[in-house]
Structure formats: structure tokens, C-alpha cells
Amino acid sequence: MSTATAIPPESKEQAPPPAPEQQSYRGRAVAIVLAVFVVLSFPFRDVATLPLARSDLTGFQEWLGELSDKLESAQSSSAILQGLDKVSNALENIAVFLQELLSQPAFPRPVPEIGWLGVLAVAVWIAFAIAGWRMAVLTGVSFALFGMLGYWADSMDTLIVTFMAVAICLIIGIPIGIWMGRSKRATTVITPILDGLQTLPSFVYLLPITLFFSIGVAAAVIVTLIYALPPVIRISAHGIRTVSAETIEAMESLGTSRSQMLRKVQLPMAKRTIIVGVNQTIMAALSMATIAAFVDGPGLGQPVIKALESLDVGRAATAGLCIVIMAIMLDRVTTAASVRSEAIPSEHGRRNRWIALGVSGVATIACIIASRQYLDLANFPEDPDLGTPFSKMADSVSGFFTDNAATTTNAIKDALTYGLLNPLQTLLAESPWWLVSFVLLALSLLFGGVRSLLTSIVCIGVILGVGLWQDAMITLTMTLVATILTMILALVFGVWMAQSRAVDLIVRPTLDAAQVVPPFVYLVPALALFEATRFTAIIAAVVYAAPVAIKLVCDAIREVSPTVVEAAQSAGSSRWQLITKVQLPMARKGIALATNQGMLYVFAMVVIGGLVGAGALGYLVVAGFSQTELFGKGLAAGIAIVALAIMLDRMAQGTSARQATAKRRFFSRPTGS
Numbered sequence: 252m253s254t255a256t257a258i259p260p261e262s263k264e265q266a267p268p269p270a271p272e273q274q275s276y277r278g279r280a281v282a283i284v285l286a287v288f289v290v291l292s293f294p295f296r297d298v299a300t301l302p303l304a305r306s307d308l309t310g311f312q313e314w315l316g317e318l319s320d321k322l323e324s325a326q327s328s329s330a331i332l333q334g335l336d337k338v339s340n341a342l343e344n345i346a347v348f349l350q351e352l353l354s355q356p357a358f359p360r361p362v363p364e365i366g367w368l369g370v371l372a373v374a375v376w377i378a379f380a381i382a383g384w385r386m387a388v389l390t391g392v393s394f395a396l397f398g399m400l401g402y403w404a405d406s407m408d409t410l411i412v413t414f415m416a417v418a419i420c421l422i423i424g425i426p427i428g429i430w431m432g433r434s435k436r437a438t439t440v441i442t443p444i445l446d447g448l449q450t451l452p453s454f455v456y457l458l459p460i461t462l463f464f465s466i467g468v469a470a471a472v473i474v475t476l477i478y479a480l481p482p483v484i485r486i487s488a489h490g491i492r493t494v495s496a497e498t499i500e501a502m503e504s505l506g507t508s509r510s511q512m513l514r515k516v517q518l519p520m521a522k523r524t525i526i527v528g529v530n531q532t533i534m535a536a537l538s539m540a541t542i543a544a545f546v547d548g549p550g551l552g553q554p555v556i557k558a559l560e561s562l563d564v565g566r567a568a569t570a571g572l573c574i575v576i577m578a579i580m581l582d583r584v585t586t587a588a589s590v591r592s593e594a595i596p597s598e599h600g601r602r603n604r605w606i607a608l609g610v611s612g613v614a615t616i617a618c619i620i621a622s623r624q625y626l627d628l629a630n631f632p633e634d635p636d637l638g639t640p641f642s643k644m645a646d647s648v649s650g651f652f653t654d655n656a657a658t659t660t661n662a663i664k665d666a667l668t669y670g671l672l673n674p675l676q677t678l679l680a681e682s683p684w685w686l687v688s689f690v691l692l693a694l695s696l697l698f699g700g701v702r703s704l705l706t707s708i709v710c711i712g713v714i715l716g717v718g719l720w721q722d723a724m725i726t727l728t729m730t731l732v733a734t735i736l737t738m739i740l741a742l743v744f745g746v747w748m749a750q751s752r753a754v755d756l757i758v759r760p761t762l763d764a765a766q767v768v769p770p771f772v773y774l775v776p777a778l779a780l781f782e783a784t785r786f787t788a789i790i791a792a793v794v795y796a797a798p799v800a801i802k803l804v805c806d807a808i809r810e811v812s813p814t815v816v817e818a819a820q821s822a823g824s825s826r827w828q829l830i831t832k833v834q835l836p837m838a839r840k841g842i843a844l845a846t847n848q849g850m851l852y853v854f855a856m857v858v859i860g861g862l863v864g865a866g867a868l869g870y871l872v873v874a875g876f877s878q879t880e881l882f883g884k885g886l887a888a889g890i891a892i893v894a895l896a897i898m899l900d901r902m903a904q905g906t907s908a909r910q911a912t913a914k915r916r917f918f919s920r921p922t923g924s
Contacts, residue, residue, distance in 0.1 A: 277697055284693045292682040299683040301720040305874075308884055309718035316883030322462055339469040346411060346468040350549070354407035366622030366629030367398055370407065372615040380608055382587035393580040398631035401638030402551060402573045409550030409577065412468065412540045413533065416475035420532050424480050425525065428487025429513065432521075438488065445481045450900045452855035453478055453538065453770070455893055457545050458875055458886045471540065471548025478539040482531035490524030491517050526589035533581050538769040541574055542859070545876050551577075555771055559862050564649040564779045565642035571772040572641065578767045649779035656780075664786045672732050672786070680724040684715065687724065691898070699902045710898035717887040723895055725867040726857060729785060730899070733792040733853040734846070740797045741845055745804025746830055755805065762798035770795050770856050778863050788860020788869070796852035800845040807841020808834045847903035854896055868892050 303309070308316070351357035352364045365373075371394045379387035397406035431438045456474045464470040494517050502516050518525075544552025551570050558567035622628040652660065679687055688711050695707035714723045748755040770791075777791040811834050819833045835842070861869025868888045875885015 280697050281694065284690060284697070288682075288686065288690045289678065291686055292678055295683045295686060296677075296681050299685065300681055301684050301715075301718075303718055303721065308881075309887075311717060312883040312887045314883065315886045316880070319462055319882055319886075335463050339464045339473075342415070342469040342472050343467060346415060346472065346549075349411045349415070350408060353411065354404045362626065362629035364623065365619055366625075367403060367631040368628040369615075369619035369622035371395065372618035376608075376611055376615040378584050379611060382584045382591055386584045386587045389580055389583055393576050396576055396637070397573055399635055399637040400569055400573055400641065401636065402554065402570055403631040405549070405551045405554060405570070406573055406577060409537070409540055409552070409574075412471050412475060412543065412548055412550055413536045413581075415472045416479055416536045416540065417529075417533055419472075419476045420480050420483055420536070421529065423476075424483035424528075424532070425487050428484045428525075428528070429491055429518075431484065431488035432491025432517070433509075433513075441484070445485060447897070448477070449481050450851065450896050451893055452858045452896060453542050454855070454858045454861075454869065454872055455889045455896075456539070457543070458872060458882075458889045461546055462886075466547040468547075468549055470546040471543035471550075474543055474546065475536050475539040475548075479532045479536035482535055483525075483528040486528030486531060487521070487525050490521030490528070493524065494520045523589050526585065530582065530585035530589065533585055534578065534767065537574075537578055537581060538771075541769050541771045545873070552771065555775075556862070559774060559778065562778065562783060564775065565644075565646035567775045567778070568645035569638050569642045571775045574772050575768050578769060579764065582767045645779070652780055653782075660780050664781055664784070667732070667736075667789075668786055671735070672728065672789070675732060676725060676728040679728050680721050684720050695898070695902050699904065703901045703904075706901040707898050710894040713894040714891050717890050719868065719871070719884075719888055719891045722867045722871060722888065723891045726869065726892070727895060727899075729789055729792075729857045729860075729865065729867070730850065730854050730895075733789045733796070733857060734850045736789070736793045737796045737800050737849045737853055738846055740793065741800035741804045741849060742835075742842075744797075744801045745845070746808060746835075748801070748805040749808035749834070750826075750830075759802070762802055765794075765798040770859055773856065774859065774863050783863045785860070785865045785867075787863045788857050788865035791860060791863075792853040792856035795856045796849045799852060800849035803845035803848060804838070804842055807838035807845070810841065811837045843903065847900065850899055850903055851896070854899065858892055868895075 350363075353370050354363055356362055357364045371391060374394050375387045375391045378390035394406075397403050427437075427441065431441055456478055460470050460474045460477075464473055498516060498520070499512065502512055507516070540548065540550060541552035541555065544550065544556050551574050554570040555567055555574070558564075558570065618628075691711060692704060692707055696704040699706075714720055744758065748758055773791040773795045774787070777787045777794070781787045781790060815833060815837065816829065819829050824833065857865060858869040858872065861867070861871070861873045868891055871881070871888035872885045872892070874881045875883075875888065
């Protein structure tokens with residue numbers, strides 16, 4: 252690959268690989284840095300690794316623990332803390348009201364104000380009104396399954412926390428999104444904040460919230476809305492920005508004011524995009540609402556955590572199935588609502604729809620009244636019971652794999668553990684902190700440039716400052732191993748899907764469904780297969796991150812110019828040469844993006860993996876919730892996680908930016924040596 256050929260004009264718009272001399276120089280520099288690292292790690296092994304025993308605390312960690320006590324004692328004297336306390340009380344009162352209305356006994360009644368039949372009828376009617384009869388059927392079946400699986404009250408509590416957070420997100424987020432869509436200055440100020448919020452793993456939000464809000468439903472709602480807010484802001488702003496400039500100019504020429512432009516042009520034309528933002532916010536809120544069980548948030552997260560702590564695969568699988576059903580239901584209903592929002596029904600169809608809504612509304616009111624009057628329609632019936640047999644089946648499947656597939660699973664675990672995980676952990680966690688820091692800074696400069704280098708300097712300083720260097724390196728090791736495995740899967744399946752439409756039609760719906768599932772749920776099958784080890788967290792992280800990485804790789808390869816592909820084929824390239832010497836190099840920017848997103852997904856799951864034996868920073872965060880004396884250490888672990896996430900994200904983003912701005916060339920000899 253040394254001789255250049257002419258490129259058709261169409262292909263020059265394609266994002267090709269960097270110039271060879273730049274790529275070669277950077278590759279040699281990375282290889283030299285890694286070689287020096289490996290060589291120096293041997294004589295300096297176990298020197299200056301900064302280990303910290305589980306029960307030991309640094310001065311900074313003790314200060315964080317004392318800070319929590321000081322904030323709690325100052326609550327009565329600080330106007331800000333008093334204001335936060337009022338917000339907390341208001342949210343708790345609203346949540347209690349909704350729970351007594353839908354899921355918990357409303358004293359002196361032994362049952363909620365509206366029984367299960369009334370709640371199911373209301374949910375079906377809402378789905379019918381916004382998304383059509385098919386989604387109404389899906390909603391009815393989903394709600395019925397919540398009860399038959401034995402988690403009716405927990406499911407309703409999860410929906411209460413989710414929709415309380417979503418309602419606040421929409422009230423705050425859509426106006427901010429509109430502002431960003433109409434103001435470049437607002438975009439410049441707010442975008443970095445959104446970038447930071449979306450970089451952080453969901454687990455990190457929990458402990459800081461408990462400093463200002465006591466654990467319970469209010470803390471669960473607050474942490475859920477903070478986590479779920481960025482998507483609706485970003486997507487609403489995108490919807491406003493993508494309104495046709497010609498349309499806006501035409502309306503301005505007619506003397507339309509800014510407020511009229513917003514109400515009569517921009518919002519109607521961006522409606523479907525904004526509904527997509529609502530969909531993403533709901534899915535993010537559901538994901539965090541389950542994890543918020545760590546701050547005593549009500550809902551399905553509670554039984555999942557208890558089951559994982561006791562290694563009860565059956566109970567965890569049953570509660571996890573409810574979460575999956577809820578996620579699929581919410582995703583499908585909101586997606587159908589976004590499509591329906593653009594449909595323009597005929598006058599006859601509109602009249603029939605209003606009649607159907609009226610009749611079904613009367614039936615819904617009748618169900619509500621009946622569920623208040625009859626006890627059998629208030630408490631979900633015990634039969635049919637699907638939860639017990641499903642739990643037993645999950646236990647049986649887990650036992651089968653433990654008894655019959657242990658040889659295979661252990662072989663996979665041992666091969667990756669001893670072949671990749673342990674050597675890399677030895678290299679990162681048992682080498683001197685100054686050597687590892689030098690390597691990370693050098694790689695930041697080579698991959699991400701000067702900005703990435705400066706960011707890494709600050710992040711490494713933060714990790715050293717909180718006193719959790721070795722734990723951070725163990726977490727980094729698991730993240731890198733899981734990211735490598737994720738990208739192997741992404742390249743194999745992404746290329747396969749890009750080459751075959753039939754494969755894409757089969758695999759992509761599975762990937763779409765997998766992306767809907769909250770990360771919490773992936774721990775259950777991983778635990779059933781590999782028991783409670785750090786490898787379990789790695790496998791769960793790979794399964795969680797693979798769908799988004801696979802789709803990004805597939806889309807990047809498909810975006811390669813057909814003209815370039817045809818030129819390579821006419822030159823006699825085989826399929827393998829076409830993939831390796833044309834499509835993959837020219838899709839480098841998309842692959843870098845897939846690596847960036849895959850790494851962030853992996854990192855989020857590795858941290859949650861502290862629940863199933865992953866150890867390191869994730870375990871310390873979990874310990875901070877369960878042991879008061881380790882609260883400060885858990886909070887310090889959260890700070891270290893933030894620093895590590897930002898460093899990795901900026902390094903990967905810098906790589907993507909370099910690919911985007913590199914000199915565009917395409918090299919010949921696809922059949923060459």
C-alpha cells in the first residue's frame with residue numbers, strides 16, 4: 252500500500268483514514284510508550300502502588316464523612332438546606348399521595364384508593380389515546396404480567412418514581428431545549444454541562460444526592476430527574492434547530508413575531524423530534540429509578556438488589572423480567588406516539604377516534620369505581636401465579652449451567668482472566684503510580700492531543716488526591732478488558748450486518764430491544780453463568796455495551812461511499828480486502844465513536860458490578876451506602892469514578908476529532924501485499 256491512485260470526486264466527501272505518515276508516527280510512538288511501560292514495570296513491581304485497605308480511611312475521606320454529618324446538623328440553620336428540605340418534603344408528599352392512590356394501602360383503607368383493575372384500565376386508555384389500540388393491548392398485557400409475576404405494587408412504585416421525574420424533566424428540559432435551539436450563546440454555555448452529565452456513570456449520582464436529601468423516595472426522584480434531564484434538552488434543541496431555514500425565512504417575510512414563530516412553526520414542526528426526546532428521557536428515568544433503590548427508592552430495584560446480595564438468581568430474574576417488560580412497554584408506546592403525532596386522520600377517522608375514546612373512557616371510569624368497591628378488584632389476585640414457576644425455572648436454568656456448563660464457563664473465565672485480565676491488572680495496579688501516570692498522560696497526548704493531556708493531568712491529580720489510586724487502576728483494568736471484548740464483537744457483527752441486509756434485519760431488532768433494557772438487569776444472567784466475581788461484571792458490561800457499538804460500526808461501514816467500494820471491486824479486490832483495506836479504514840471515525848460510546852457503557856456497568864463481586868471503586872460506592880463509617884470513602888470513590896470517566900471520554904473524543912480532521916486520502920493496491 253504505497254502507491255496512491257486517483258479518487259472519484261464523490262469519494263472525497265468520505266471521511267478516510269489519517270495520512271499514513273501521521274498514522275505511522277503515532278502508532279510507533281504508542282508502541283514505544285507501551286514497550287517502555289512493560290519493561291519498567293518488572294523492576295518496579297509493587298513499588299509505590301498506593302494501596303489502601305478496605306477499612307482504612309485517608310484524611311480526605313474522613314473529611315467527606317464528617318461533611319455529611321455537618322450538613323445534616325446544619326439543616327435547621329441554613330436557608331439553602333431548609334429550602335432543599337422543603338423540596339424533599341414536597342416530593343415525598345406527592346409520592347406518598349400517588350402510592351396511596353395506586354399501589355399502597357391508603358389508611359384507613361386496607362387497599363389503595365384505585366385498585367389494580369382501575370389502574371390497568373387507566374393505563375390502557377392512555378395508551379389507546381396517544382398510541383393506538385395495538386399499544387393499548389401491549390400496555391394491558393404488560394400491566395397484567397406485573398401482577399401475575401408477583402410485583403404489582405413494586406411495578407407501580409417504579410412507574411410513580413419514573414413519571415414524577417419525567418414530569419419535572421419535561422417542565423425544565425423542553426424550555427431549556429427551545430432556548431438552546433434558538434440561541435447559540437445558550438448552546439455554548441449549556442452543552443459542556445450536558446456533556447459532563449452524560450459522561451458520568453449512573454451510579455455516581457447517588458451518594459452526592461444523599462448529602463443534601465435524606466434517603467427515600469425524594470432522593471430517588473431527584474437523582475432520577477438529574478440523570479434523565481440531558482436527553483430531552485439535547486433532542487428538543489435539535490428539533491428546533493432542524494426546522495427548515497427556508498420555512499423560517501418565509502414566515503419572517505410575512506411579519507411573524509418570534510413568539511408566533513415558536514408557537515406556529517418551530518414547535519409544530521419539531522413535535523415528533525421532541526417526542527423522541529421524551530422517549531429517551533423516559534427510558535433514562537426508568538434505568539435510574541431501578542438503581543435508585545440504593546438510596547431507598549421504592550420499586551423493582553429493591554427486590555433485585557436484595558436478590559443479588561443473597562445470590563438468589565430466581566428472584567432477581569423475576570423482578571428483572573418485570574423491569575424488561577416495563578422498559579419494552581414504555582419504549583414501544585412512546586415510539587408509536589411519536590409516529591402517530593405526524594399522522595393526519597380524515598374527518599371520518601377523527602370522529603370515530605373521539606367516539607372510541609369516549610366509550611372506552613366510560614368503561615375506564617366504571618373499572619375505577621368497581622376497583623374501589625370490590626376487594627377482589629383492588630388487590631391483584633394470587634392466581635394465576637407466574638412468578639413462582641418462573642423463579643423456579645430461572646433457578647433450575649442457573650443450576651443446570653452451574654452443574655453441566657461449569658467446565659465451559661470456567662474455561663472461558665480462566666482463559667480471559669489469566670490471559671488478559673490478570674496480566675493487565677498486574678501492569679496497571681502493581682506498577683508505580685508515577686509510571687502509570689506517565690503512560691496515561693503520554694497516551695492522552697498521542698490519542699487526544701493537548702486538551703486531552705491537560706484533562707488527564709487534572710483527572711489523575713483528582714484520583715491521587717482522593718487516595719484510591721490502586722482501586723481506580725483495577726476499575727480501569729476491567730473497563731479496558733470489557734471494552735476490548737466489546738469492540739471485537741462490534742467489529743465482527745457490525746461488519747457482518749453491513750455486508751448482509753438479511754443479517755441486519757435479524758440482528759438489529761434484537762440489538763434495539765437490548766438497548767431498552769436497564770443496565771441493572773444484565774447482572775442477573777451474568778451472575779447465573781459465572782457466579783459472583785469481577786469477571787461477572789465484565790461479561791455484563793460487554794453484553795450491555797455491545798448493542799450500541801455494533802450498530803455504530805455497522806452504520807459507519809455503510810456510510811462508506813459506494814463509488815469508492817465499486818472502484819475497489821473493479822480493481823479486483825476480494826471481499827476480505829475490501830473490508831480490511833477500504834471499508835474499515837474509511838469508517839475509522841465511526842469506529843472511534845463506537846469505541847468511545849462502548850467504553851462509556853462498559854464503564855457504567857463495571858461500576859454497578861460492585862454488586863456482584865467486581866470490587867474496586869464500584870464496591871466502595873456500594874459499601875458507602877451500607878456502612879456509615881465508609882460513607883466518606885464511598886463518596887471519594889464516586890469522585891474517582893467521575894475523574895476516570897472524564898479522562899477516558901476526553902481521550903476517546905480526541906481520537907474521534909483527529910480522525911475527523913485528518914488529511915483525507917485513499918490508498919490503492921487493495922489486492923497488494
